Amino acid sequence: NLTQRLAKVVKTMRGEARLTETNTAEMLREVRLALLEADVALPAVREFIAKVKEKAVGEEVIGSLTPGQALVGVVQRELASLMGADLGPEASQLNFATQPPAIILMAGLQGAGKTTTVGKLAKYLRENTKKKVLTVSADVYRPAAIGQLETVTAQAGADFFPTKTTDKPVDIALAALDYAKRHFHDVLIIDTAGRLGIDEAMMQEISAVHAAVKPIETLFVVDAMLGQDAINTAKAFSDALPLTGIVLTKLDGDSRGGAALSVRHITGKPIKFAGVAEKLDGLEAFDPSRMANRILGMGDILALVEEARKGVDVAAAQDLAQKIKSGGKFDLNDFKAQLGQMKKMGGMAGLLDKLPAQMQQAAGNANMDQAEKQVRRMEGMINSMTLQERAKPELIKATRKRRIAAGAGVQVQEVNRMLAQFEQMQTMMKKLKGGGMMKMMRSMKG
Ligand code: GDP
Numbered sequence: 001n002l003t004q005r006l007a008k009v010v011k012t013m014r015g016e017a018r019l020t021e022t023n024t025a026e027m028l029r030e031v032r033l034a035l036l037e038a039d040v041a042l043p044a045v046r047e048f049i050a051k052v053k054e055k056a057v058g059e060e061v062i063g064s065l066t067p068g069q070a071l072v073g074v075v076q077r078e079l080a081s082l083m084g085a086d087l088g089p090e091a092s093q094l095n096f097a098t099q100p101p102a103i104i105l106m107a108g109l110q111g112a113g114k115t116t117t118v119g120k121l122a123k124y125l126r127e128n129t130k131k132k133v134l135t136v137s138a139d140v141y142r143p144a145a146i147g148q149l150e151t152v153t154a155q156a157g158a159d160f161f162p163t164k165t166t167d168k169p170v171d172i173a174l175a176a177l178d179y180a181k182r183h184f185h186d187v188l189i190i191d192t193a194g195r196l197g198i199d200e201a202m203m204q205e206i207s208a209v210h211a212a213v214k215p216i217e218t219l220f221v222v223d224a225m226l227g228q229d230a231i232n233t234a235k236a237f238s239d240a241l242p243l244t245g246i247v248l249t250k251l252d253g254d255s256r257g258g259a260a261l262s263v264r265h266i267t268g269k270p271i272k273f274a275g276v277a278e279k280l281d282g283l284e285a286f287d288p289s290r291m292a293n294r295i296l297g298m299g300d301i302l303a304l305v306e307e308a309r310k311g312v313d314v315a316a317a318q319d320l321a322q323k324i325k326s327g328g329k330f331d332l333n334d335f336k337a338q339l340g341q342m343k344k345m346g347g348m349a350g351l352l353d354k355l356p357a358q359m360q361q362a363a364g365n366a367n368m369d370q371a372e373k374q375v376r377r378m379e380g381m382i383n384s385m386t387l388q389e390r391a392k393p394e395l396i397k398a399t400r401k402r403r404i405a406a407g408a409g410v411q412v413q414e415v416n417r418m419l420a421q422f423e424q425m426q427t428m429m430k431k432l433k434g435g436g437m438m439k440m441m442r443s444m445k446g
């Protein structure tokens with residue numbers, strides 16, 4: 001599972017300031033494996049990994065996040081983009097910019113969910129756009145399929161054009177179009193026959209229907225449960241017909257969603273709708289970001305990134321950076337300010353709350369609690385110091401240490417440990433010349 005895989009790498013990448021070729025490689029390998037596990041077809045996986053790599057290398061780490069988490073952010077954004085997030089919300093809408101009736105042609109293998117989707121669309125259009133819808137079946141091979149369309153059309157409250165099975169599919173479609181024009185239908189949905197596998201005769205038949213009626217929408221209906229096999233079907237239909245959109249059905253039966261990625265990769269066409277139940281109201285406008293999250297199986301990573309960005313007091317961090325740069329000394333007051341920043345970010349436990357459950361487990365709640373307690377104790381110790389001591393930590397010798405320990409309710413060793421940690425950081429600050437504020441804060445969290 002991708003969540004677990006990412007959590008593992010996020011952990012190992014802690015403490016590095018930038019995403020590099022090296023530290024990205026391991027994580028990308030995990031992403032790749034997880035996508036294959038989600039049953040995404042290999043060519044789609046390859047393209048995706050290449051894109052993420054290009055975007056990730058060199059990207060600055062935001063706020064207190066580790067490079068691992070930043071990479072998760074890149075993965076999520078790219079996944080959403082591949083799902084069609086960049087196409088805008090109109091992409092999932094049907095195009096009606098034509099002389100009525102607007103014709104919608106349904107294409108896809110048998111069992112993909114075409115007939116069911118016709119019913120769902122008819123209901124959706126009637127309820128949401130008050131359009132007058134006519135449906136027709138160009139399936140002359142299976143009378144039962146025609147009956148099924150008649151039933152769902154009635155359930156949707158739309159009109160049904162009966163099929164003469166002795167006619168050719170093209171003639172049936174043209175007759176329905178003529179009827180729709182004369183009865184002022186806004187939309188004509190043409191259901192078609194499908195084979196269990198792709199074959200030339202079926203492709204020719206649907207191409208002929210397409211050429212005869214010139215639909216404004218040609219929707220490729222595909223079963224999400226096909227997983228990576230969806231790529232072959234998508235390729236065949238995409239080559240044979242100028243598709244305008246995709247309907248991904250039976251998403252309720254496949255939690256992995258790998259087919260979505262493969263189909264997008266091959267066709268480049270927007271996924272307009274998702275089928276999420278057998279019932280006629282089981283149709284949703286496709287949401288690329290939600291689908292990306294589903295494939296990732298992650299909690300709200302973006303919310304986490306935002307949180308960290310908000311929490312960091314950028315001005316204060318820049319002040320400190322300026323002070324160090326101009327030769328100023330990093331003292332215990334600065335140290336305390338940094339601890340305060342960490343608390344402002346909601347603390348480690350607060351940030352952790354936003355991660356998915358499995359990831360929280362992987363990160364180890366116990367450790368986080370401990371780290372937070374430690375930060376509070378450090379603050380307590382600094383509070384027990386005089387202002388002079390905070391500005392000149394070198395003044396703090398044995399007697400003062402005992403006083404501070406007593407005041408903060410800790411052992412003298414702990415004061416020593418805190419001062420050692422502070423000195424370490426002071427050295428690092430000198431080296432970084434203020435450029436690595438975030439790095440320092442991360443090292444404080446351990
Ligand atoms: P067609 O051969 O492409 O017309 O496919 P059908 O519309 O007859 O659907 C095949 C089967 O899939 C039927 O049993 C439908 O009830 C079922 N089905 C279609 N869409 C969905 C969906 O989104 N979710 C679920 N669970 N079942 C669906």
Ligand code: MG
Nearest residue numbers: 114115116145
């Ligand atoms: Mg059918």
